[in-house]
Amino acid sequence: MMQAFQRQDSSHASLIVEHTVPKGKGLSFRFWHANLTRSAKKYPGFIRTDLCPPVKGRDLKWYSIIHFDTPEHLNQWLKSDDRETLIQAGQDLFESYQFKSFNTGLEGWFSTKTGTEHIGFGPPAWKQNLAVVFGLYPVVMLQSMVFTALGIMHGWSPSIAMLINNLITSSILTWIVMPFVTRLLGFWLVPAYQQSDQQKDVLGTVIISLALIAIAALFMTVE
Structure with missing residues (x-):
């Protein structure tokens, strides 16, 4: 299995990738990773890659860290045909392959899927927050109303019920x-690394705000 987590700071964007490599394929994996590094070097903004082998006698997990100067350059390489070719060539080295990246921790709800890859460069944090509230608020209200009406968990310890x-x-x-x-x-919900349309930003924000107000008004009438 292969999992990845994106980290960004003021100087660069990094991708931490976890590879599960079967026993006996470690050397082949090193050669594959060297080819991956040579490929990444051809792209703008590349800084370096680091490879951490598994702890001896503990597990089969290798960690690869790829550094680029900006999220845009990192994403350019991630979506490149060169990388896709290398991933396909390395399928024999991975028992399975899954790609994820995270920044705020909510990207899993906003990720896109391409084949077996889940690319999670999510939208800006404020959009993620507003979208989650848009989904969460009616669920919590409906759940509370239904549970109260049916007496579900009535008399339970508050900590267990929560x-x-x-x-x-x-x-x-x-x-x-x-x-x-x-x-x-x-x-x-345009990914943060892409320039968004200001009109769409305003339109989406207004739609969500009005929808939340309407939902709140609806719940007030049935309380």
Whole structure:
């Protein structure tokens, strides 16, 4: 399995990639990673790559860190045909392959999928926050109203009831609500590394704000 996490700071953007390499394929993986580095060097903004082998006797996980000067340059290489060719060539070295990147921690709800890759360079943090509130608010309100009306968890310890409620809410968000929200607001949830259309930014923000006000008004009428 291969997982990746994006980190950005004031000087560069880095991608930390976790590879699970079967025993006996470590040397081949080193050669493959060297080819990956040579490929990345051809792209603007490349700084360096670091490779950390697995802890001896512990696991089969290798960590590769790829550094570029900006998220835009990193993304350019990530979407390149050269990288795709190398990934395909390295399939025999990986038991499975999954790509994810995170910055705020919410990108998993806003990631796009290409084949077996999940590319999670999400929209700006303020858009992520507003979109999550747009999805979360009606779920929490409906869940509270239904549970109260049916007496579900009535008399339970508050700490246990809150834990169960949070598990239910987060599950509904992850598998039902947020996939719908990201599709609905796809025109507005532009990845942070891309220049967004100001008119669409305003339109999306107004739509969400009005929708939240309307939902709040609706809940007030049925309380």
